Amino acid sequence: MIQKIIYFILTLFLVSLHIFAQEPKRIVTLVPSLGELVADFLRDDLSKIVGVSEYTDYPPKLKLKESIGPYYKFNIEKVVSLKPDLIFATQDGNAKDQILHLRELGLQVVVVNTTSLSEVYQSIDTVGNALGKKEMSSQMIAQLKRGIENIRVRNKKHAVKKVLLQIGYQPLVVAGKRTFLNDILDVLNVQNVYSESRMSYPRPSFEDVIQKNPDVIIIFAMDKNLKSFYHFYRWKREWLQFKQINAVRQNQIHVILGDTLLRPTLRLLEGLSMLEKTLGTVFQ
Amino acid sequence: MEDQEIKPILGAYSLNYFFGEKQVLKDISFELFKGEIITIIGPNASGKSTLLKILSGILPLKEIESAGQVFCQNRLLFKMTPDERARSVVYLSSELQAEFPLTALETVLMGRICHHLHNYVEKQDIARWAMEQCVCWGLRGRFLHTLSGGERQLVNLSRALAQGSRVILLDEALSKMDLHHQTMMGMLLKKLVQKNYSIVLVSHDLNQCLSLADSCVLLLRGEKIAHGQIADIFKESNLKKLYPGASFVLGQNPTNLHPHIFL
């Protein structure tokens, strides 16, 4: 009898060890979007996140975490000093050689891609697995897919309009082929005028835009800071001189806050409906 | 007494030199013998500096027949290695560049570069001798850029002496000196010549040339118009060819009976 009890306790002990071994205890995220995703998985257990990149602001609790520097060049020393057992990075956001360096130092880095919608589903899956939360990730993916499908169906009815998605100014930078933003525009059933570009983020001349003549211009503001919001309205004024463009004539130049649209989490649905609403004024 | 032909220590034969398309020296030939001071006289742009630079190897001659040849101690100058050349002939310009902080002594010691000897004491001794000859040993610790033009030239001259070359080519090298130093250096040159040094002097101070030199070469627009002992060559007719616009009287220096120009 006592033997059985001891055996049972031992098994319990070993099983729990196994579970703990799977679940990471000290996590560092190298881009804000992954900070948000990991936080979504961990719910209230945010203490497991020991380091985030600069500008990680959602959920707000992450603002209090140690910063490891900007995502384009994070501080390796800082990351190492936090003694993480799991690090999350993106291939398109973080520097390749820095990720390599972390691996050379023996740290475990999980790298995901977020350049298309399917890659976003994949990254939720990957992150979920790494955190030992497979069930949750399946749930999230299903939810996200449903939400996006709804939006797609809703938008099938209207006529396709031509849209320009601007993310940079002087030089003019737009979202092109093989970007996440392109996929989103596809969901909303609008035509990205640069969907056939060679580069992911082409830098066209104004002449080229006039030729392509979009019906809507969306200026993508990545910063929540009000001051720079004003800054983005300046970009809008710049377009007003080109009265030949449909979007200018019909007053369809919109500035939107982009950060919800760039997160590979369920907040994406929020961002999509906001974009939908903005574009909705077009589809009367 | 030798019946043999005394070979010149420095000989230039049929030199033709071009700067691009322009011909700067036309068929120049002359010889310099041991213990002789020759002066090259001519107006500006007559090719004097170019000639001296070729004679010292600083400007290389084209290796074609028509360019001519320079012999030094019976060897072709351009066949010598750079340090052999430096040990035989030394060229002194009118000015010493002082871009970098160098002391006078360091500058003089550079003259020993072509000797490749590393005995510091020996180098010091030679430098000291050279600087004492040129009356500038007291300046040895001073930086070049703190010296006057004339003092710098004394250092330059010491450097040339330290180099040990027995043929010294002076390109306006005494011009920056004051009267006192000029006179002393003049005496030094005479002393060196007695020790079988050979000197080529170029100077705008014609009287200086006349009182120091034994023979002269007159150069006009790259061509030699006369060559020989000063007494024979220095005639009004030749001088009028060189300096058509100048007015002067050719007389005699009362102290040494050399020709002298009175303006």
Next chain:
Amino acid sequence: MIIKKYLFSFIVLIMAVYFGVSFGATSGLDFDSIVQLRLPRVLLAISSGMSLACAGAVLQALFTNPLCDPYTLGVSSGAALGAALGIVLGFEAWFLGLALSAFIGALAFMLVLILISLKTRLTNLTLLLCGVMLGFLGSSGVAICMTIGDAQGMQNALFWLMGDLSRARMHGVLLTLFVSLILIFMLWRKSTQLDAFLMGEENASGLGVSVPKLRRQFIFLTSLLVGLSVASSGMIGFLGLIVPHFSRKLVGSLHFNMIPFCIIWGAVALVLADLMARVLLKPYELPVGVITAFVGAPLFIWMILSDGRSRN
């Protein structure tokens, strides 16, 4: 007297290394991490600092121009162009990949310079002008690469171009250090001939130095040094310009002593500059070239002004 100066310089170097290794973006790092993270950087700073200072000293003497620095000959632009092309083509992920492309770029430009100087009998002035033109060519090429490359690569390239020691890995750094020391030694051996150039090309010739041959040799060796430095650490300015000046003030212009001092103080300067780059705005890392420029430019102006006063 000079021994005392050497001793002092070595002590400063050791102190600089100590500070460089003890301080950084974080405090309380364990010993292993320090060795893995900070030591390679400090060693790379020593290597590049030495190389740039030595190259600057040699080029200043060679062109009898105290305003020369390793970028004058355009070789560093070649290295930058090679590196930019490497980033555009995707080699940057490997430490050696970027270094190799930068190095090849440097060698290519150097070859051009040597070929030019072989074909025509060039004076220093014309060679310098060719070098400056090559420099412009290289930087324009870099600008083109930055335009056609993707945004992320561009950001990386920009940072690297301003001086970046963060790619340091122990093996690569030790190799770079070793090769740099060999090249520096080969240059130092020719100290007396380099001295001859101090008074101008013509005087150098008159002193018995074979000017074309030595010019080629010096350009070859310094280009390798500069190429190595740019390949491993990006473009770091002002070191090659200022450290030789400082060195001359300390021990005079004759290269037998001047070059050793140059390399010690070049190493000190870069180790300290890198420390500041890491610590000033943590966790952000400043490009080290920014620090050398910020500190170097005013320092240089002050040096020139005080020189000018003493000259008059």
